[in-house]
Amino acid sequence: MNQDDQLPESPDSLHEISRQILTLADGSGADNVRLEISEWRDGRWRLTGLLALPINGESRLEIVLLKGPPTFFEAFEAAAVLPEPIGVKYVNAPAGVNVRSGPTTGHEVLTSIPYGQQVELLKEGEWDLIRAGNITGYVFSELLSDKDPFALDLPDGAFKFEFWPTLYKEVTQHFGENPDLYSEISDGFLPAHEGIDLKAPMNTPYFAIAPGRVTSVSDKNWAGEASPYGWHVVVNHGGGYSTLYAHARADIPVKVGDQVTPGQVLAYSGNTGFSSGPHLHLTLKKSGTTLPGWPPDYIDPWPFLEPLYNEVAAPAGNLREGYLFAQGLDKRGSDMAIAKLNLNMRQEPDSASPLLAVVSQGSTVRILNEQLQNGYYFSEAAVIEEAQPRKVLDLPQVESFDVLDYVKGDGRQYEVRNATAGQERFQIREDGLTFYLVKNHHWEKFFYDNDFIYRDIDTSPGNGRYYRLTDPDRQFGSRWLRRKMAPGQTYTQPRRVQFYNAADGSPSAANSGNVIDTIMLVAHHDRYQFQTGVEMEDVLEFHWVMNENDHTPREKYFYARGLGMVGWARGHQDPNTPAWSAVAEIHKKGTRDPFEREEVVIV
Numbered sequence: 001m002n003q004d005d006q007l008p009e010s011p012d013s014l015h016e017i018s019r020q021i022l023t024l025a026d027g028s029g030a031d032n033v034r035l036e037i038s039e040w041r042d043g044r045w046r047l048t049g050l051l052a053l054p055i056n057g058e059s060r061l062e063i064v065l066l067k068g069p070p071t072f073f074e075a076f077e078a079a080a081v082l083p084e085p086i087g088v089k090y091v092n093a094p095a096g097v098n099v100r101s102g103p104t105t106g107h108e109v110l111t112s113i114p115y116g117q118q119v120e121l122l123k124e125g126e127w128d129l130i131r132a133g134n135i136t137g138y139v140f141s142e143l144l145s146d147k148d149p150f151a152l153d154l155p156d157g158a159f160k161f162e163f164w165p166t167l168y169k170e171v172t173q174h175f176g177e178n179p180d181l182y183s184e185i186s187d188g189f190l191p192a193h194e195g196i197d198l199k200a201p202m203n204t205p206y207f208a209i210a211p212g213r214v215t216s217v218s219d220k221n222w223a224g225e226a227s228p229y230g231w232h233v234v235v236n237h238g239g240g241y242s243t244l245y246a247h248a249r250a251d252i253p254v255k256v257g258d259q260v261t262p263g264q265v266l267a268y269s270g271n272t273g274f275s276s277g278p279h280l281h282l283t284l285k286k287s288g289t290t291l292p293g294w295p296p297d298y299i300d301p302w303p304f305l306e307p308l309y310n311e312v313a314a315p316a317g318n319l320r321e322g323y324l325f326a327q328g329l330d331k332r333g334s335d336m337a338i339a340k341l342n343l344n345m346r347q348e349p350d351s352a353s354p355l356l357a358v359v360s361q362g363s364t365v366r367i368l369n370e371q372l373q374n375g376y377y378f379s380e381a382a383v384i385e386e387a388q389p390r391k392v393l394d395l396p397q398v399e400s401f402d403v404l405d406y407v408k409g410d411g412r413q414y415e416v417r418n419a420t421a422g423q424e425r426f427q428i429r430e431d432g433l434t435f436y437l438v439k440n441h442h443w444e445k446f447f448y449d450n451d452f453i454y455r456d457i458d459t460s461p462g463n464g465r466y467y468r469l470t471d472p473d474r475q476f477g478s479r480w481l482r483r484k485m486a487p488g489q490t491y492t493q494p495r496r497v498q499f500y501n502a503a504d505g506s507p508s509a510a511n512s513g514n515v516i517d518t519i520m521l522v523a524h525h526d527r528y529q530f531q532t533g534v535e536m537e538d539v540l541e542f543h544w545v546m547n548e549n550d551h552t553p554r555e556k557y558f559y560a561r562g563l564g565m566v567g568w569a570r571g572h573q574d575p576n577t578p579a580w581s582a583v584a585e586i587h588k589k590g591t592r593d594p595f596e597r598e599e600v601v602i603v
């Protein structure tokens with residue numbers, strides 16, 4: 001039986017280089033014969049695929065192979081004789097599975113696939129014939145499952161992005177852009193840019209956008225070759241959704257199988273792989289999706305990111321109304337915007353009109369009339385008053401505070417309750433210029449000088465581990481807050497978070513890495529009532545914000561003068577963390593026995 005008629009009429013369409021005739025051993029009554037497809041590369045034959053060809057009881061099979069670039073495998077694919085997938089399965093072995101060239105453990109391992117990975121099922125048996133990426137081969141069927149082992153049983157439509165994945169709300173390349181470039185570098189596999197690029201300077205963290213499980217941490221692709229994504233992390237969110245975070249630094253703080261929460265650091269920007277400069281490339285897939293022109297599963301992440309992008313705090317402070325030049329505004333949602341730079345607020349929509357005040361770069365603007373007038377929007381925003389138009393701005397005179405009076409308390413014990421009714425006892429313990437915030441048995445170490453309050457060791461992660469903060473120019477401790485701060489001021493500090501094992505003081509790589517934190521003194525409250533009903537006087541409110549320009553809070557901290565930390569709230573939506581904790585009861589000095597603080601080994 002000649003298989004010529006199974007192959008294309010015109011070999012030209014496959015850029016034929018040569019033809020070979022193969023005669024295969026008989027199938028001894030089997031219905032099909034297995035054919036191994038190889039290509040010559042790096043001085044040896046390399047298996048690239050397997051075919052099951054029908055022989056219908058014939059004992060001999062002659063077949064013409066077209067040798068077309070780049071592989072035999074693609075020649076067969078073009079000839080459409082590959083078995084069609086009959087479904088999908090998932091790797092259901094925590095250690096992953098080997099894909100072999102034949103259905104026994106004696107066959108060569110072609111590649112291995114991680115736990116939870118989806119594969120195409122070509123033929124079912126004791127050994128399933130599967131395809132994963134461009135590798136076709138056999139996997140022992142008991143190691144595969146019909147169900148996604150990481151699936152979180154997410155109801156349809158419930159998936160959403162809960163956390164902006166970088167420190168910067170800036171898109172540098174959208175999904176579907178630059179078709180020529182991406183089609184060329186992917187050999188036609190991709191019709192255009194298959195994800196979204198976000199600003200992420202070197203060493204800034206990538207955050208998980210939603211809860212899920214890490215299914216891959218690698219710098220390789222399916223075939224074990226260098227990945228264009230460089231070092232990357234894949235998270236399965238259930239419901240068929242997964243996200244990929246690319247171009248990371250090699251020291252990735254999560255590992256395959258880790259359960260992650262929204263806002264958890266997955267990696268740090270590292271400019272690895274096919275990247276023209278440091279940035280976060282984020283790919284979103286939804287299994288079963290088919291977008292015209294796209295390979296299966298790829299979808300545009302922007303509709304999921306947009307609600308977070310548009311989430312901005314309402315303007316607050318010294319509010320004024322006036323005209324702002326529209327090109328200086330970055331619109332968010334229907335009537336909100338962010339000032340892209342310091343903007344002049346004018347009385348009329350005209351650059352010659354009197355200057356009313358100045359709106360600072362990064363502040364929120366409410367657009368009061370969406371009708372553009374001469375390129376201006378009539379808007380409301382917090383302003384810096386300017387007495388003399390067109391003069392260099394002076395910083396507004398605002399009261400500044402010695403933050404130490406608030407962060408370091410007087411040693412009273414007090415109870416702090418959280419949103420899920422858990423309670424801890426807090427106490428500040430002072431030792432010279434060092435003081436400890438003791439929370440039940442956990443503690444945080446602080447110290448200070450004339451200019452800064454420093455944070456050093458924190459044992460609150462528990463599970464036999466603690467971490468220590470250092471600045472790039474210091475051996476221990478990290479500048480946390482300036483001693484003197486005024487509401488509206490921020491303090492930004494790059495630092496290293498290094499975890500250690502509490503039992504022997506040895507370093508622990510998981511969750512360790514470099515971060516850049518910005519803390520803002522948001523307000524001074526004469527009186528502040530907490531969620532517990534307790535009201536405190538003289539309270540400073542700090543926010544850990546996204547960055548100098550984006551003041552979206554990641555966490556909020558409240559300190560009462562003379563007592564210490566009295567409140568905390570999360571800005572993110574991580575359901576695994578109580579939404580807040582706040583002071584519930586303050587004990588008079590000497591009315592409570594001292595309590596132990598845990599010991600850890602510090603090398």
Ligand SMILES: [Zn+2]
Pocket residue numbers: 173193195196197280281282
């Ligand atoms: Zn990209």
